[in-house]
Amino acid sequence: MSFGRRGTSLPEGPSPRTRAWVAFLLRHGAIIWAIAIALGVFGTWRTVLVYAHLRSDLELLLPRQTPSVIALDELRERVSGLQYLSVIVDTGKPENMPAAERMLDDLAARVRTYPPDLVRAVRVGDAEERAFLEKHAALYLEESDLQAILDRVQARRDWEVSKETGTSLDDDPNAAPPLDFSDIEKKYDERTRGKGKTENGRFENAEMHTALMLVEATSYSSAQGKSAELFKRVKHDLAELGGPDKYAPGMRVGYAGDVAITVEETSALVSDLSLSAVLVLVFVFGSLLYYFRWWRAVVIILPPLGLATVLAFGIASLPPFNVTELNSNTAFLGSIIVGNGINVGIMLMSRYVEERRRGMPVEPALVLAVWGTRPGTLTAALAASASYGSLILTQFRGFRQFGYIGGLGMILAWVCAFVLMPPLTRWVDRGTVDPRPLSRDSFSVHVARLIKARPRAIVLICAAVTAVAVATIGRLDDSQLERDFAQLRRRDTWTVGEGYWGRRMDTLLGTYLTPMALLGDDGDQTRKNAASIRADRDDGRFGDMVNSVRTIDDVLPQHQPEKLALLEQIKDTMTPRIRASLPEDKKTTIERLLDESEDHPIAVEDLPPTFTTGLRERDGHYDRIVLVYPTPSKELWEGPALASFVGHLRQIAAENAPPGMRPARVAGSLSLSTDIIACIRRDGPKASFIALAGVMAIVLLLFRFTVATARVIVSLLVGVTWLLGLVVGFHIKINFINFIAFPITFGIGVEYAVNVMTRFIQDGGRDTSQAVRATGGAVALCSATTIIGYSSLLVAENRALFMFGLVAVLGEITCLTTAVIALPAWLESHALRDVEERRRDLPALREDEPRPSSR
Incomplete structure (x- = not known):
């Protein structure tokens, strides 16, 4: 079936090919399902392996060739250490400080017995370092x-x-x-x-009611495995010691540092995903039951969808995709594939149930359902896949992996539904479909009546809303991009989590614990870089962001x-x-x-190990790295300040590069954050344009350019315009996760409009009532299940996931409104205009007719 010249060709009915396809599926259903089960076992196995490698580190979002990722990989190869777990004690009152000291000393004694591949050093103060400096004070002048x-x-x-x-x-x-x-x-x-504000040679301050212990991890790694193991062992040993209450009532313990951040953010992801999965399953199940009022519909829809989901992850984990681990962008794709992929099954089952309630037998109903929903759902699946696939063409690795899994998921959801649902329906439906038609009190019936009664008023309202949205979008600028990375962390981190305890640690120590590292290739290059950084710091060119600079010359006189x-x-x-x-x-x-x-x-071997942390390389060099310790401040989380700071360091490295040698590489978490912002600014518009172009190309390819096709595309553009208007109007910041909602919305927006328009054409292209009552209701259910998938992220502890869920839900609402209300109202208003034109022409036609002669 295709849209005719004016987009209103009459339906031709199921073709012999469609009937033969359904007959084939019903005849070989057992074999087909046996193959599906085998594929499901494979997909489940691969999916479990992929989810077992869930990581929250930022570097996984960036391309391998990004300067910050290259530098971080090089840092790991050259240096050990530079990552810490801080155990912080809030003593409650100064009198409890001796108790806090005893507890940290006891805990430190246990941590020092950990394997050397886990812990490099444990410190409760800097007494050893101070004693060394006093002993060699003259040489440090x-x-x-x-x-x-x-x-x-x-x-x-x-x-x-x-x-x-x-x-x-x-x-x-x-x-x-x-x-x-x-x-x-x-x-x-x-x-x-x-x-800093430390006292008595220990990391403590009685007035601040704070004492801490620093555990230096052996390797510089953002992987969850070692971090989680270290964190778990420290907490276990503290519990075995009896906890803070055993030493003094009223004391509290918290954790900070790179290790704590990794564990906290990853545990938040795992918790959010678990909660999201439960909410999606429960509410999607309930929505299907409520709409179909036939429990067997749920049994028919969900198994093919589950197979498509695990196959998407399974296939994506193989070459050439090679998505073998999940990051903060791709971790929640399971819920999204379920929420979006279920739309195909809903549309197919809705048409099937509609025909069965009219009294049609199982096989003819299946034939009609497959014929009626195939064009719209195929277009929708391909459009959604194109929306996801557009992300593959970007350099941002977080986007690309999302595109691989999501794009595969949408295609597989369509294939599994149209291959597996017909034989499963035949087995499950034994004449048990509830014969009741759609309730007259259903939401879609009321919407259909409203559109029939006030189509022009609805079109005018929608036009006014669009005009306001366009005017609002005019205020869109670079400030809409989220630059404060503090807003993307776990929701409670600043009150009870690492964010809270980390600030107390930074205040006590007076410096950012983990430095930025400039990785040079010889000692002269390192000295020039250090001298330039110090000079610019003293001249105020870094503002107050540089606390100290360290090279081997600073610790070895x-x-x-x-x-x-x-x-x-x-x-x-x-x-x-x-x-x-x-x-x-x-x-x-x-x-x-x-x-x-x-x-x-003094020789290098005489120095305390902490003096050379980050400077001592695995090959024995000490003089090729500059460590820059930032001053703890809010600026460390803000994009513009970060970009200026990292850019200045890279500029210094480039200016001091010897002829024929490469500049020093700037490594650290701050350079990663800077490159993420730059990547989003570059790849975001690119992904959106490609997604929109891909969706429009698929619609034109499958339906050709007709009036109806143009109406579908306009419906999509209006829905996206409303979404952008809401985002700009309510000052919703765009970050490296919720930006994905925009290209995804293109696929969703066209899907709903295509399904409504397809049904309108199949019903003769004259009346929108049935399209809204039947297909519009199914489309609303599709949107409801997708909204459920996205809304499950609104309870996430991770703020980035929350913001993605918010933007995606808004996109669903705007696209559903344009497809189910605005588009049918537009069609109805045009139908009214045609009727009025025919009525105006009717008297003239009658006057031109020959009058019968009188006798």
Whole structure:
């Protein structure tokens, strides 16, 4: 069947080919279903394997060739460590701090027994590092500062000598050169103390009621496996110790750091998916029962749909697709395939039940149902598949995997429904279909009456809404893109989760725990990069985003022989009389500097392991990496600030690249976030345009260009316009997950309009009532099940999933409204116009007719 020249060709009825196809399915149903079951076992096995590799890390969303992903892979190959799990104790009151210390010490003792492939180091404070610095304090002073100390001591010595020998020209005792080193002491005290608020050589602050323990993971990895194992073991050991209440009532424990973020976000995904699956199954089952009022319809529809779903994941996991793990974009595709794919089965079953309630036998009813729903559902399935498939053409890996699985799912849902439902229907339907026709009180009947009574008013209202939406869309700009990644985390993270405890940790330590890393290829390149970053930080070009910069030169003192020589001169010059002249509050500091400092150079092997974390490479190099520690602030979550920060680091790396060598690579979570924003800005419009073009091409290919085809496309465009108007009007931010709702909506929007238009044409193209009452009701059920699938995400803890569900539900509502109300009203208004034209022409026609002669 095709739309005629004016889109209103009369139905020709089922063809012999359709009758033969249905007869074939019914005759070989047992064999077909045996093959389906075997495929189902394979699909289920592959689906379980794919879901077992569920990961929430951002890098899985980006293409492998993205600079941040390349840099992160290189960082893992070169360096171990740099990821932490922080156990944070809220003591409740300062008096509980000793109890918190005992608990963390006991827990640290247990964690230190963990396998070396899980834990690299455990710290409850920085006492070891401070002791090392005090022991080698002189070597960590700059050479110019040691020279300044020597100059001041020598000046005082010379004054003392001249006074003793009587050669002094100044008899004023107050003219003695002061032995004041407070300026130098302040300089290094600020460097040592940093911006943190720790006390007593431990990671604690009594006034903040906070103490913490840092567990450094062995490898830098965003994989859930190791992170989950470490997190689980720490929580288990803390429980075995009796928990915080055993040490002091009123204390609380929380977790922060990269490990905690990975575990928290992944557990939220798993929890959200489980809840989503349950809600979808329960409410979809209930919706089918309510609409069909025949429980066997549910038994017929769901098994083919389930097979299509697991086959989509199973096939996508094989070459050439190779989707072997799920990320935050693809994790909830199971619910979406069920919600969208069920539409085919609903349309087929709705037409079948309609014919059976008219008294038609099973096989003829199946023939008529297959013939009547095949064009519309095939177009809809191909359009939906094209919408998903458009994402494959983007570079954003999160989009591409979504496109593979979703595109396969829509095609497989159509194939499984039209191959498996007819024989299953024959087995299940033993003359038990409820003979009652559609209730006169059903929603679709009321909608049909309203359209019949007020078509022009509805068209005018829809036109007005469209005009408002177009005007609203005019305000769309780059600010609509979600740049605050804090809004995409777990819903409760900022009140009770890692977000809350992480802020307390950052405030206590005064720095972002995990640095950005510039991966260079030689020491000179590294020194130039570090010098440029420090210079730009001091000039304010980074704002307040850079807390500290570290290279091996910062932890392994430079020019040690020269410094040791100056130290010996200071010792020789510092006579007992000069020592006695030192201020009492400074005497201890100077004596520690002179008497306790080692008199031999420090080697890399002498440094505490924490000094070289992130700098020590697996091949033994120490001088090829610059670590940039950001200052904890809200800017770390905001897109523009992130883009500026990461872009500036990359610019410095490019400017300092030696001739013939590549620039240093900028690795870290912040560069990943920056590249995600850039990827969405580039691939988002591209995916939307391709999806829209693909959907329109499929409609034109299957139905040719007719008036009816144009009406279907206009219905789609109006629905999408309304959706965009709502998104812009209500300031709904577009992020890397909910953007997928837009190309998907193209497929949905055309699906509903095609099914309504197909039925309108099959019924003769003159009356919209039956199309709205029958097909419109089925379309509404299709939309209801899809809305159920999307709405299940509105209860998700993950905010990104919530925002996807919100945009997708709005798209469903707008496209359903245009297909079931706006399009039929438009058709009805045109039918009224044709009738009025014929009535106006009728008197003239009668006057032109020959009058019978009188006798």
